[in-house]
Amino acid sequence: MNSKYIWLNGEMLETSRATVPFLTVGLHYGVGVFEGIRAYDTARGPAVFRLRDHLVRMEGSAKILGFRDVPYSVDELVAATVETVRANGFGACYIRPLVYLAEGGWNLTIDTGKPHVGVAVWEQTVYAGRDLSKGVKATVTSFTRSHPNANMTKAKVCGNYANSVLAKTEAFRNGFDEAIMLDPEGYVAECTGANLLLVRGGRLISPPLDAILDGVTRNTLMQLAGEMGLEVEERRISRDSLYLADEAFVCGTAAEVLPIIEIDRRPVRDGRPGPVTLRLQAAYMDAVHGRHARSDEWLEYVGVVPRSVENSGDFVGRRVP
Secondary structure, eight states, X not given: OXXXXXXXXXXXXXXXXXXXXXXXXHHHHOOEEEOOEEEEOOTTSOEEETHHHHHHHHHHHHHHHTOSOOSSOHHHHHHHHHHHHHXXXXXXXXXXXXXXXXXXXXXXXXXXXXXXXXXXXXXXXXXXXXXXXXXXXXEEOSSXXXXXXXXXXXXXXXXXXXXXXXXXXXXXHTTOSEEEEXXXXXXXXXXXXXXXXXXXXXXXXXXXXXXXXXXXXXXHXXXXXXXXXXXXXXXXXXXXXHTTOSEEEEEETTTEEEEEEEETTEESTXXXXXXXXXXXXXXXXXXXXXXXXXXXHHEEETTEEEEEOTTOSOEEEEEOO
């Protein structure tokens, strides 16, 4: 990772100085929440895609995990994120804000510790460090997606991702690129670090939100699909329905829109990315690069200092001198 500066607890530090002591509960027990966000190059300079939506979700994750007092507001973290991207001098980059339990908490109680907050950025252009633009081969993993009453599935909790690591490692070792996880009742949930969407009969189909993360990219694509005139449906998906899909794709901040061309060694369609997937992929890339009608609504330009608008999820800003 080529990160130069990390914002940590209100200070911009050189990456080598932004360290965590070994004896930190967030490290030992996975007690923390995070987000994955991206900035993109646009004609108006670097811009972060749906920054506030991601940070509002992180605030919700912190509340779900039980943090009572995160020391920075969403507005402050928006400003910190923009400043961290600017300090590193990156155009397109990946952004990782993190709230983790520090300074106590060894008795497994959040209230006896103190949360620390950081924002890191680095340049990342391909998913999982590899070019998978032609599509991925997926398998249904033997590991079940966590039950919503065991590990809160609406929160991006650090420790939750041990479940994903087990599933994806199994998939990789068996010759696949990605793992599809079923929920505790045996219905399709999501992939290891991204949502899963299907196309069948011209309709875009998603598992319901019951046991999956409410993905920002998923939400974006469902809005774009509706604007294209595609019918969007949320419903339970059985495992065998995966094999009957006309198209399938993974979607998330890191994955963006990544076609699935094979599931359990069965080709999806003709084993090539499908037309609906490619249309949505193109619309998404237009949106994140500032070329879509919704771009101004969804992009936070790094050359603009954000100023929150009361009772609104949007920003207006002033140009940095």
